[in-house]
Amino acid sequence: MAAAAIDLAGLAKTFGSGEEAVRALDQVSLAIRPNEFFTLLGPSGCGKTTLLRLIGGFEQPDAGEIRLDGQPITDLPPHRRPVNTVFQSYALFPHLSVADNVGFGLDMLGWATQQKRRRVADMLTLVRLEGYGGRRPSQLSGGQAQRVALARALAASPKVLLLDEPLSALDLKLRKEMQSELKRLQTETGITFVFVTHDQSEALSMSDRIAVMQHGRVLQVGSPREIYETPRHRFVADFIGEINLLEGELVQAPGGAALQLGEQIRLGLPPGVTRAPGRVTAAVRPERAQLVAASHGNGALPARIDQVVYAGTDTTVLLSLAGGQPFRLRIQNRTGAAELPAPGAPVGIEIPPGSLQLLED
Amino acid sequence: MRVDPANRLWRYPGIRLAALLFFAFLYLPILVLIALSFNANDQATIWTGFSGQWYGVVLGNDDILRAARNSLVVATIATLVATLAATLAALGMATGRFAGQSLIQGLIALPLVVPEIVTAVATLLLFALIGLPLGLTTVIIAHTVFCVPFAYLPIRARLEGMDRTLTEAAGDLYANPWQSFRRVTLPLLWPGVLSGAMLAFIISLDDFVITYFVAGAGATTLPVYIFGMIRIGITPEVNAISALMLVVSIAVVSLSYLTARLRQDPSTSPATLTGHETRTGEPT
Ligand SMILES: Nc1ncnc2c1ncn2[C@@H]1O[C@H](COP(=O)(O)OP(=O)(O)OP(=O)(O)O)[C@@H](O)[C@H]1O
Ligand SMILES: [Mg+2]
Numbered sequence: 001m002a003a004a005a006i007d008l009a010g011l012a013k014t015f016g017s018g019e020e021a022v023r024a025l026d027q028v029s030l031a032i033r034p035n036e037f038f039t040l041l042g043p044s045g046c047g048k049t050t051l052l053r054l055i056g057g058f059e060q061p062d063a064g065e066i067r068l069d070g071q072p073i074t075d076l077p078p079h080r081r082p083v084n085t086v087f088q089s090y091a092l093f094p095h096l097s098v099a100d101n102v103g104f105g106l107d108m109l110g111w112a113t114q115q116k117r118r119r120v121a122d123m124l125t126l127v128r129l130e131g132y133g134g135r136r137p138s139q140l141s142g143g144q145a146q147r148v149a150l151a152r153a154l155a156a157s158p159k160v161l162l163l164d165e166p167l168s169a170l171d172l173k174l175r176k177e178m179q180s181e182l183k184r185l186q187t188e189t190g191i192t193f194v195f196v197t198h199d200q201s202e203a204l205s206m207s208d209r210i211a212v213m214q215h216g217r218v219l220q221v222g223s224p225r226e227i228y229e230t231p232r233h234r235f236v237a238d239f240i241g242e243i244n245l246l247e248g249e250l251v252q253a254p255g256g257a258a259l260q261l262g263e264q265i266r267l268g269l270p271p272g273v274t275r276a277p278g279r280v281t282a283a284v285r286p287e288r289a290q291l292v293a294a295s296h297g298n299g300a301l302p303a304r305i306d307q308v309v310y311a312g313t314d315t316t317v318l319l320s321l322a323g324g325q326p327f328r329l330r331i332q333n334r335t336g337a338a339e340l341p342a343p344g345a346p347v348g349i350e351i352p353p354g355s356l357q358l359l360e361d
Numbered sequence: 362m363r364v365d366p367a368n369r370l371w372r373y374p375g376i377r378l379a380a381l382l383f384f385a386f387l388y389l390p391i392l393v394l395i396a397l398s399f400n401a402n403d404q405a406t407i408w409t410g411f412s413g414q415w416y417g418v419v420l421g422n423d424d425i426l427r428a429a430r431n432s433l434v435v436a437t438i439a440t441l442v443a444t445l446a447a448t449l450a451a452l453g454m455a456t457g458r459f460a461g462q463s464l465i466q467g468l469i470a471l472p473l474v475v476p477e478i479v480t481a482v483a484t485l486l487l488f489a490l491i492g493l494p495l496g497l498t499t500v501i502i503a504h505t506v507f508c509v510p511f512a513y514l515p516i517r518a519r520l521e522g523m524d525r526t527l528t529e530a531a532g533d534l535y536a537n538p539w540q541s542f543r544r545v546t547l548p549l550l551w552p553g554v555l556s557g558a559m560l561a562f563i564i565s566l567d568d569f570v571i572t573y574f575v576a577g578a579g580a581t582t583l584p585v586y587i588f589g590m591i592r593i594g595i596t597p598e599v600n601a602i603s604a605l606m607l608v609v610s611i612a613v614v615s616l617s618y619l620t621a622r623l624r625q626d627p628s629t630s631p632a633t634l635t636g637h638e639t640r641t642g643e644p645t
Contacts, residue, residue, distance in 0.1 A: 058529055078532040079541075091530035095548045104544070105534035152534070 003070050004031035005160055005192040006055060011064035013050055013216075024050040026216040028064070032160075032194060033209075037186050039195045041203040042213035043239070048196040049088075051213075052162050055194065056085050068159060079108070084153040085162040088169070090145050092137035098124070098148050099133030105156040123151040126185065143174045150185065160192045167202065179206055200240045204228060212236045229285075234359045237283045244289070244327050250280045250358070259356060262322070265301060268353035281359045286330040288355035291317065291340070292348040300348030303327060308340055315340065319349065391607070398600035406595065415601040425602060428586035431497060435572075435582060436565040438501050443508035444516075444558040448550070450509070451516040472510050480507060481574040488575060495577030503575045504565045511564050512557035519553025559617045563610055 013025040024047045032038045040048045053059040055066060057078035066074045073081055084105065092101050099120050106116045124130055127147035137145060146166060153161055166182070167175045183206055186193045197203050203210050204224040211221045212235075219233045231237035234245070249260040250273070257273035258266045259282050269282070292300050303319040306326075312333070317340065319327045327349060331340075341347055370376060401412035419425055450469060454462065472480065484503050493499055527549070531541035569584040576585060583606060590599050 056533060058532075077537075078529070079535045079537050083533075085530070085533045087526050087530060089524065089526055091524065091526040093527060093530070093545055095545075104531070104536075108535035108537075108540060156535070 003034075004067075005034040005036070005069060006030070006032040006194070007065075007067040007070070008032075008051075008055075009065045009067070011051070011054060011061045011066070013047075013054065013059065013061050023216050025054070025061070028216070028218055030211060030218060030221065032192060034192055035190050037183070037193045037195065037206060037208045039197060039203045039207035039210045040213060041197060041200060041210050041239075043198055046213040047216040048198070048213060049164055050216075052085070052164050052194065052196055055160070056083055056162055057081050082156075082158050083160045083162060084156065084158040086146075086149050086153045086164070086166045088164045088166065090137075090149040092140075092145060092148055092152070094137050096137075097133060098129070098135045098137065098140070101137065101148055102133075102152045102155050104152065109156060119155060123155045126154070126188070127151045127181075142170055143178065146170065146178060147181070150182075154185065154189060154191065157189070158191060160194060161186075163193060163195045165196050165198070167197070168199075175202075182206065204240070212239065214239075230357055231283065232360055234281060234283075237357070237359055242286050242328055243283045244286065245359075246282045246284065246356075248280065248282065250275055250277045252277060261301070265299075267299070267301075267351055267356055269356055269358065270354050273358060275358060283357045283359055284351050284355050286316065286328045287314075287332075288352065289327075289329045290350045290352075291329060291331065292350045294346040294348050300350045301327070303347055303349050305341055305343050305345050305347060307343055319347070321349075394600050395604045395607070398597060398604040400597050400600075403597060415597040416605075418598055419601045419605065422598075424581075425583075425586060428581045428583045431500075431580060432566055432582040432584075435497065435500050435504050436562050439504035439508050439565045440512075440558050440562040442505045443561045444512045444554060446505075447509050447512035447516055447557055447561075448554055450513055451520050452546075454517065455520045469513055470510050472507055477570045481571040484571060485574045495575055495580070497576075497580040499575045499577065500572055500580050500582065503571050504568065507568070507571060508561035508565055512561040515556040515560065516550065516553040519550055523549055555617050555620070559613060562613055566606070566610065 008028055008030045011025050011028040012023075015022045015024055028047075028051060040051060042048055050059065054061050057073070057076060057080075061074065064074075065072055068081070068083065093104065096104065102123050103111075103116050103120045106119060111119070120133065121130075124133060127150055129144060129147055129151070132140070132144065132148075137148065140148065146169075149166070163182075167178050170178060179202060182193070182195075195203075195206065204227075207224055209221060209223055210227050211218045212227060212233075213219065214235050220227060220231065220236050222230075227236065228240055231240065231243075237243045237245070246259065246261060246267075248262075248267075250269075251258055251260045251266070253266065255268060256271055257269040257275075259269055259280070260266050267282075294302065302322050305317060305319055307318040309316040309318065310333075314333055315331050317329045317331065319329060321327050329349065397406070397408070398415060399411050399413060400408055401414070402409040454466060484506075488495060488499050523546075527545055528541050531545045532538075536544060567584065568582075569588065572582050573585050573588070576582065581589075583602065587599055587602055590596065
């Protein structure tokens, strides 16, 4: 594999000291690949912005190293790093026109006027703002300001573009539009994007890979599919999409590893489980479980329907397991689908072996 | 003045009268002074007819012209030096937190509340102790010092209202610290610097107490000169100089206002700057 575009090794950052110390980043190591749309995903305060500011050079790590294309850049000030940022507040210069904003970085790099003018025009075309060069930032709508910020950050063709929740200030429609716009820009320019968001659906739909963070640590890195389908941690499973958690005993049965729930029920686990037997938590997505008749036998969980929620494309069935724990199940609404049993009816829940995912806590 | 009936303030009885009296006390004397400066009579307070003769007398009086020149020289130098110092101080205070920061902030603003007479005596005492002969130099030094807090306040306020990510954005776009200051911080700070300088200029032009104490022979400024004249009585000449000073003050204010406008920066005026930020910063 090619060298990583950005290599983060053992980054740590603590703000404040003594009682008020906040460990914003704790031993973060990541390798972000060239031309990748890489997303940092996590709840508020987990250290996403801090990590981005370390890469941009606005903050110095307490420990660890940052390498760009193999070159250490940890000690370089922001203006010496071939990395550009789209700030959450956009940070457009209010005293400069849109064109001067976009050309600012080129000016600083000493581009000739003619070249610069052409490049600025190209960038404005790229973000679909031809003819807006003479405007002031105060005369732009939120979405337009956002695109100017993008054009400005892309103008000098940085090796890496950092984006800190760039869409959070936009309304839903504009947000969807900008999501595909961002994706298009990333593909067209081939620049590595490091994108911060706390919106899981945004992360899933846009990213090549996602790093899920919590309390200053990276819990799991993987493709959207890996993160969604094979979460390794309870936090990751919970944070992304909806999930059902089942606590039980890991046993080695003749047919391979299985999850023993109570006396009777035994659910098959995917092959390749190497964990030692003992208490474990397994997770299953609502759309992966199936509703079966109550008389189905030991492969199914006995349950009772509490509520049926019809939502157009699908129907969510809220159930209670024998022990009282809630379980959520989702069924695609297809033509000719059988009528669902009424609330209160006893049913069975079948979970295919490949759908059960063991979690580390 | 159009009165908004919904404004509950106007329902209080007597509020109109109080407001009217306030403005009358403030501006009537000034209007009377300007009128009397055009009085043909040489008794300042008895109107006989219109004449511009006292302006001629003022402009032909070498002592007055010398005092006016002193005032302008002092105000100009004090303004330049004080504004520069105030700008640097404000920038220094904005770079980050350091020990004793709020103490220093207080010390910069304290002269605003120290009775001027105390400052005057203390300044005179200092010059006497170090053996500096009183003259224009001592006036300039004193003025520079007491102008600093006046210049500092608007600059600091402007800097505080500035989005810090703007300088980070400049750094991100390959501007070294000096370029970032030149291209981003300074242009945005400029309106604050301008009002700081304007304030310093007016305060210096107007100062009497401190100047009276530390001005040596030949260093008389206009306010001190007018005070000397008034001891003989209010003459039409005094009215004319005062009117001229008023014109100069208004001219300075208008000029700085106009230059700010002429830079044609709709976005650097505080109103539109914050307008922009709320527009793009909140979910729309
Ligand atoms: N300059 C600072 N001084 C003190 N504490 C800070 C500073 N910057 C960040 N922190 C703390 O570090 C932690 C991580 O902050 P960070 O801004 O990186 O979170 P985030 O993941 O970007 O959150 P959000 O989604 O809310 O933007 C938080 O607890 C925050 O309070
Ligand atoms: Mg953040």
